[in-house]
Amino acid sequence: MKAEQENEKLTSYDAIVIGTGISGGWAAKELCENGLKTLVLERGRMVKHIIDYPTMYKEDWDFKHRNKITADQEERQKKQSRTGYTTEEESKHWFVDDIDHPYNETKRFDWMRGYHVGGRSITWGRHSYRLSEMDFEANKKDGYGVDWPIRYKDIAPWYDRVEEYIGVCGKNLGLAQLPDGKLTEPMQLNCVEADLVDRVAEKMDGRVITHARIAHITGDKIHEGRVKCQFRDRCIRGCPFGGYFSSNASTLPAAERTGNMTIRPNSIAYEIVYDEQSKKASGVRIIDAETKETIFFEAKIIFCCASAIASTAILMQSKSDRFPNGLGNDSGELGHNIMDHQLSVGAYATVNEHQDKYYKGRKPAGIYIPRFRNLDEDSKHPDFLRGYGYQGSASRVNWRRAISELSYGEDLKEELIKPGPWVIGISGFGECLPYHENKISLNYDKPDQWGLPTVDFDVEFKENEKLMRNDIKAQAVAMLEAAGYDNVVGYDHLDKFAPGLAIHEMGGARMGRDPKTSVLNKYNQVHAVTNVYVTDGACMTSSACQNPSLTYMAITARAANYAAKEFKKNNKS
Amino acid sequence: MNRREALKGLGLSMGYVIAAPTAIGVLQSCSGKEESWTSVFFTEDEKHVVKHLVDIILPATDTPGGLDLNVPQFVDMMCNDTLKESDKELFHQGSRFFANEYQQRVKKDLGKSNKEDVKQLFSLYFDLDQAEQDQVKLLQSRSVENVSGEDMKNFTIYKFLLMVRSLTLLGYFTSEKIGKEVLSFDPIPGAYKACIPVSEVGNAWTI
Numbered sequence: 001m002k003a004e005q006e007n008e009k010l011t012s013y014d015a016i017v018i019g020t021g022i023s024g025g026w027a028a029k030e031l032c033e034n035g036l037k038t039l040v041l042e043r044g045r046m047v048k049h050i051i052d053y054p055t056m057y058k059e060d061w062d063f064k065h066r067n068k069i070t071a072d073q074e075e076r077q078k079k080q081s082r083t084g085y086t087t088e089e090e091s092k093h094w095f096v097d098d099i100d101h102p103y104n105e106t107k108r109f110d111w112m113r114g115y116h117v118g119g120r121s122i123t124w125g126r127h128s129y130r131l132s133e134m135d136f137e138a139n140k141k142d143g144y145g146v147d148w149p150i151r152y153k154d155i156a157p158w159y160d161r162v163e164e165y166i167g168v169c170g171k172n173l174g175l176a177q178l179p180d181g182k183l184t185e186p187m188q189l190n191c192v193e194a195d196l197v198d199r200v201a202e203k204m205d206g207r208v209i210t211h212a213r214i215a216h217i218t219g220d221k222i223h224e225g226r227v228k229c230q231f232r233d234r235c236i237r238g239c240p241f242g243g244y245f246s247s248n249a250s251t252l253p254a255a256e257r258t259g260n261m262t263i264r265p266n267s268i269a270y271e272i273v274y275d276e277q278s279k280k281a282s283g284v285r286i287i288d289a290e291t292k293e294t295i296f297f298e299a300k301i302i303f304c305c306a307s308a309i310a311s312t313a314i315l316m317q318s319k320s321d322r323f324p325n326g327l328g329n330d331s332g333e334l335g336h337n338i339m340d341h342q343l344s345v346g347a348y349a350t351v352n353e354h355q356d357k358y359y360k361g362r363k364p365a366g367i368y369i370p371r372f373r374n375l376d377e378d379s380k381h382p383d384f385l386r387g388y389g390y391q392g393s394a395s396r397v398n399w400r401r402a403i404s405e406l407s408y409g410e411d412l413k414e415e416l417i418k419p420g421p422w423v424i425g426i427s428g429f430g431e432c433l434p435y436h437e438n439k440i441s442l443n444y445d446k447p448d449q450w451g452l453p454t455v456d457f458d459v460e461f462k463e464n465e466k467l468m469r470n471d472i473k474a475q476a477v478a479m480l481e482a483a484g485y486d487n488v489v490g491y492d493h494l495d496k497f498a499p500g501l502a503i504h505e506m507g508g509a510r511m512g513r514d515p516k517t518s519v520l521n522k523y524n525q526v527h528a529v530t531n532v533y534v535t536d537g538a539c540m541t542s543s544a545c546q547n548p549s550l551t552y553m554a555i556t557a558r559a560a561n562y563a564a565k566e567f568k569k570n571n572k573s
Numbered sequence: 574m575n576r577r578e579a580l581k582g583l584g585l586s587m588g589y590v591i592a593a594p595t596a597i598g599v600l601q602s603c604s605g606k607e608e609s610w611t612s613v614f615f616t617e618d619e620k621h622v623v624k625h626l627v628d629i630i631l632p633a634t635d636t637p638g639g640l641d642l643n644v645p646q647f648v649d650m651m652c653n654d655t656l657k658e659s660d661k662e663l664f665h666q667g668s669r670f671f672a673n674e675y676q677q678r679v680k681k682d683l684g685k686s687n688k689e690d691v692k693q694l695f696s697l698y699f700d701l702d703q704a705e706q707d708q709v710k711l712l713q714s715r716s717v718e719n720v721s722g723e724d725m726k727n728f729t730i731y732k733f734l735l736m737v738r739s740l741t742l743l744g745y746f747t748s749e750k751i752g753k754e755v756l757s758f759d760p761i762p763g764a765y766k767a768c769i770p771v772s773e774v775g776n777a778w779t780i
Contacts, residue, residue, distance in 0.1 A: 061752060416777075
């Protein structure tokens with residue numbers, strides 16, 4: 001991944017990819033493997049696989065503050081710290097400095113992001129679930145948002161391709177709401193998780209709980225440059241084994257191997273230039289973050305993969321006589337229909353069984369409870385539309401169980417050296433409907449250090465989401481009680497929660513059938529500027545309740561191969 | 574490339590990284606006696622009493638105690654580096670109230686206290702039945718603006734004592750000595766075993 005010197009002078013490419021995260025990595029790989037000379041732009045610093053993961057081998061005692069964030073650092077990462085887990089010593093360098101990179105909140109929005117090669121593909125949650133036919137049909141059926149221009153069959157082969165390449169472990173169940181995939185052997189459930197699966201199925205009419213499907217390598221298939229998950233569970237630091245999928249470990253090296261990629265870090269893309277003559281985009285303007293100079297790069301094809309919010313903001317900033325309100329914004333929908341998943345609602349319990357049992361290794365994920373609401377007439381819920389799933393796990397707690405207690409002395413010390421009791425928790429991931437009024441806008445009065453406008457968020461969860469939360473909590477409690485556990489506690493931290501916190505923000509440049517009501521067509525092309533593709537979370541027409549990264553990858557691979565085919569066709573004639 | 578070869582190749586690139594210098598924890602860097610260090614945050618009284626508190630919270634037995642691992646210095650550094658200004662102030666306020674209590678009951682300065690006397694006072698705050706413990710936790714969950722005059726003394730004393738207690742646990746259980754020699758250390762497990770007898774592992778996993 002070197003910025004090739006001889007190419008540095010080159011200002012014209014077949015394709016430009018803006019962004020190196022989970023979508024940008026796939027765009028780069030597919031375009032390069034199709035033979036297109038591709039410039040890959042990243043606004044942040046270079047991060048090379050293994051070499052640039054500074055904390056990957058540290059033990060607790062290697063961190064000066066034992067992995068706690070300092071007060072000074074927290075001042076600089078106030079918004080990024082809202083998650084409660086991302087800005088500790090082990091991973092704070094993967095999240096932006098909020099003072100250097102400000103945004104505005106008409107309503108609170110937790111915009112969690114990192115500016116570096118690989119983006120959030122280094123820190124993602126790695127859960128990988130396909131959207132189903134009922135997700136692609138949902139908007140059309142209940143009338144919220146616009147109809148997706150694609151159906152499950154359009155994307156299914158691309159899910160296959162992505163899963164096989166990145167490696168996803170889990171178990172196929174033949175469920176309509178959670179399609180089977182190309183999965184490798186699942187990570188085993190521990191004894192408490194296995195009990196939960198059996199007892200909930202038995203007591204709750206066959207309700208399904210399964211192994212988490214995560215993008216970790218299990219089994220014996222070879223993935224170039226990567227090996228099996230080693231069960232360190234230190235994924236957020238970057239994995240020296242490439243045990244889980246990231247752009248840095250996988251797609252960017254693949255793009256690099258073709259010899260067709262020029263990667264350019266420290267390149268802040270701020271405008272896609274529209275050419276009146278050809279009615280196409282002619283290229284991308286960037287600011288070099290180190291030299292401060294502005295540079296124009298020409299390309300035949302442009303892929304926006306800068307993240308849902310950043311890609312949308314780049315389009316909004318790209319104004320011309322033809323598009324005074326942002327590139328491709330004939331519909332007025334650009335910047336609207338922002339969604340995120342809702343979480344911080346679920347239940348936990350203690351388990352008084354299996355006190356003589358333990359495990360070896362740190363499993364990076366536990367269980368998944370697929371959606372069971374509003375699948376059909378029988379499962380219809382009277383209060384809300386769409387559905388939700390849960391992620392969860394069981395484990396034996398360590399010494400941290402005593403942090404907020406009042407115990408002390410010899411007995412405390414001896415007790416904390418032993419494995420603590422089993423606890424189990426499940427937490428919901430709920431679908432958010434697409435609302436036109438949930439939007440971002442650009443604030444030109446509060447420019448950032450580059451003189452670029454800053455993003456302003458005006459997004460909120462509404463009645464359907466709130467009513468869904470009640471059910472998420474009630475059902476979480478019901479399942480843990482059905483399993484016979486003790487001290488079952490349901491929670492709904494609505495007061496501490498805002499959109500963005502799931503780090504699944506999406507929408508802003510939705511796909512659709514009608515250029516009057518959507519920004520992108522069925523191949524992710526801007527309706528009126530067909531050489532501009534947006535394939536990250538911005539393109540999402542509805543949010544479903546599944547973790548979205550797998551879908552971003554499949555949609556990107558599909559669009560990139562379509563773009564490459566068109567490119568070759570045009571170059572022949 | 575089979576898996577064994579892949580692992581071998583990876584070992585080379587990892588060796589490079591392992592060789593890079595790692596941050597040295599403060600506990601490793603100070604092997605001298607307690608008296609030899611200068612506090613960055615504690616007052617003289619606090620430095621003196623925290624030594625006793627750490628010894629009360631995690632005494633030495635057949636496993637090391639908090640003092641064996643220089644936990645007081647760690648607590649001092651953590652208070653300085655990780656507490657917000659307002660929490661630092663609460664800590665000092667709490668230690669002053671605690672000193673007053675000590676003065677009234679033992680008729681001595683906290684700065685000249687001995688472990689037994691401190692332990693007696695400490696036990697008044699910590700040897701509580703469940704209902705009393707719940708009350709303490711409820712009070713601690715409030716923000717300082719919502720604490721009225723009468724409760725303020727207890728509120729800050731507990732802020733002080735509980736901060737020392739939690740940082741003592743953190744400093745002790747995340748230390749290299751406890752992590753490697755007392756708990757069960759397995760930094761790169763390689764494989765996952767879902768359900769095995771506790772007896773195969775022994776003490777809790779380090780991580």
